[in-house]
Every structure is written in structure tokens, then in C-alpha cells.
Amino acid sequence: AQTVTQSQPEMSVQEAETVTLSCTYDTSESDYYLFWYKQPPSRQMILVIRQEAYKQQNATENRFSVNFQKAAKSFSLKISDSQLGDAAMYFCAYRSASGSWGKLQFGAGTQVVVTP
Amino acid sequence: KAGVTQTPRYLIKTRGQQVTLSCSPISGHRSVSWYQQTPGQGLQFLFEYFSETQRNKGNFPGRFSGRQFSNSRSEMNVSTLELGDSALYLCASSFGRDRTDTQYFGPGTRLTVL
Numbered sequence: 436a437q438t439v440t441q442s443q444p445e446m447s448v449q450e451a452e453t454v455t456l457s458c459t460y461d462t463s464e465s466d467y468y469l470f471w472y473k474q475p476p477s478r479q480m481i482l483v484i485r486q487e488a489y490k491q492q493n494a495t496e497n498r499f500s501v502n503f504q505k506a507a508k509s510f511s512l513k514i515s516d517s518q519l520g521d522a523a524m525y526f527c528a529y530r531s532a533s534g535s536w537g538k539l540q541f542g543a544g545t546q547v548v549v550t551p
Numbered sequence: 552k553a554g555v556t557q558t559p560r561y562l563i564k565t566r567g568q569q570v571t572l573s574c575s576p577i578s579g580h581r582s583v584s585w586y587q588q589t590p591g592q593g594l595q596f597l598f599e600y601f602s603e604t605q606r607n608k609g610n611f612p613g614r615f616s617g618r619q620f621s622n623s624r625s626e627m628n629v630s631t632l633e634l635g636d637s638a639l640y641l642c643a644s645s646f647g648r649d650r651t652d653t654q655y656f657g658p659g660t661r662l663t664v665l
Contacts (some may be wrong), residue, residue: 466650478639480656487651526594532650537584537599538607539643540652544593 437462439529441542444513448517449550455502456512456545465489466532469485469503469510470539484496486510488532514547522549553578555644563663568599569630572660574642576623582606582647583625584654585617587618597640600625601647629662637664 438461439467448454458467471483486494493501498518502511514521528541558576564570572598576583582605585597600619619625623644629636639661643654 470653472656477658478661479658480641480643482573482653482655485653530652535607535649537582537601537645537654538596538609538650539584539586539594539642540596541586541594548560 436549437464437467437529437531439527439540439542441527441545443545444543445546445548447548448514448551450517450519452472452517454547456514456527457548458512458542460508460510460527460529462508462529463543464531464533467475468530468532469501469528471499471501471512472526472528472541473521473523474526480526484510484512487545497524504521517549519549519551524548553643556656557640557657557660559660560624560658561661561663563665564632565665566632566634568632568633569628570640570662572627572629572640572662574625574627574644574657576625576642578645580646580655581623581645582645582652582654583619583623584643584645585625585627586641586643587611588659589635589637589642594641597627599647606647632633632664634664638660638662 469486528539582601584599599607617627643656
């Protein structure tokens with residue numbers, strides 16, 4: 436079974452600064468997908484970024500980028516130029532690429548606090 | 552394009568009752584997955600439906616069941632409610648066809664069991 440670990444319950448960052456959220460996972464599979472979802476106070480889960488395990492290039496989406504280290508089973512999210520609207524709970528999630536396409540396994544989440 | 556919708560948004564029930572939650576996926580999506588979110592257990596996968604068939608199931612008791620209709624809308628039912636069933640129930644939809652699939656979530660249904 437796969438497990439996803441987010442060891443930082445909360446991270447604080449000042450506006451315009453950079454924050455990095457860590458995520459590690461455990462799997463015996465070689466082909467899978469990793470995701471970062473954002474859950475603001477409205478509780479709506481929003482996809483931030485996704486990474487395909489067989490792609491070595493790190494995914495980027497505007498101010499969001501990941502550092503994917505497959506051998507180390509690490510998948511960190513970097514938020515650059517932080518904005519007040521980035522304040523939310525961030526979840527790292529794992530999904531197998533073989534069959535269980537509808538099943539995401541989530542970490543416990545990291546609360547990001549953005550201070551002016 | 553309309554997003555995933557869930558109804559109702561809030562529910563209050565008492566122990567022993569049953570409840571039905573509804574999820575309408577994004578147009579064209581045929582897979583619907585359900586998740587339970589609680590402060591203690593976090594986000595846990597309940598089950599996934601694709602083309603009216605349950606394709607995956609999480610580790611929840613039989614009191615939790617679901618179904619999917621021909622228009623891909625899905626319902627989740629919880630019978631004999633317990634206090635511990637109080638949670639935010641999220642559904643997510645996707646095309647469900649291949650490995651590149653990405654899930655998009657609805658706003659959730661907040662269930663409170665008294």
C-alpha cells in the first residue's frame with residue numbers, strides 16, 4: 436500500500452517571499468502521478484500542479500513549481516512571490532497509473548499562512 | 552464549463568438515521584469518486600464509480616454505499632448514522648479513461664450527526 440507523508444503541519448510566509456512544502460511517499464510502483472491540491476477556507480479542493488513519475492522534468496504552473504526526486508520519493512512544492520490568496524491547506528496526493536485512476540491517497544496537509 | 556456540483560451543501564441528521572448525498576460531475580466525465588474528510592483521519596477514499604459500476608472501494612463499513620446513474624450523476628448513502636460520520640464529504644469527477652486522468656472536486660457536503 437502507498438502512503439503519503441507531509442511532515443509540516445503549518446508553514447508561515449511573508450507576502451512576496453518563497454515557501455517550500457515537503458511531501459514524501461512510499462510506493463513499490465514505478466509509474467504513478469503526484470498532485471498538489473489547495474483547499475482554501477471555502478473547502479473547495481483546487482488542483483495546483485501535477486507530476487508524472489516517468490517525466491524527469493519538474494512541473495511548473497506560474498508561481499508554483501515542484502522538485503520531484505523519484506529515487507528519494509520526495510515531491511516538494513515551491514510557492515514563489517507568495518500572495519495573500521495563497522493562504523490555504525495544501526495536500527500532496529498520490530495516484531497509481533495502473534488501474535486505480537479514481538483513487539487518490541492524500542497526505543495530512545500543510546496549512547500555509549501568508550502574512551502581509 | 553460547469554464544475555462539479557454537490558447537493559445539499561449542509562446536512563444535519565441524528566444518530567440512526569440515513570442520508571443520501573448527490574454529486575453531478577463535469578459534463579463528459581464518467582468517473583466519480585467520493586472522499587471523507589475529518590480532522591482526525593484526514594482525507595480518505597470511499598469509492599469510485601465509472602459507467603455505473605463501482606471500480607474501486609476504500610476501507611469503509613458496508614453502511615457506506617453508492618451508485619451511479621446513466622448520466623454519470625452519483626449518489627452516496629450512509630445508513631444507521633454514527634457520530635463519527637460527521638465529516639465533509641467530497642466528490643471528484645474525471646474522464647476515468649486512462650492514466651493521464653485528473654480529478655476535479657466539488658465544494659463538498661458538510662454532514663453533522665447529532
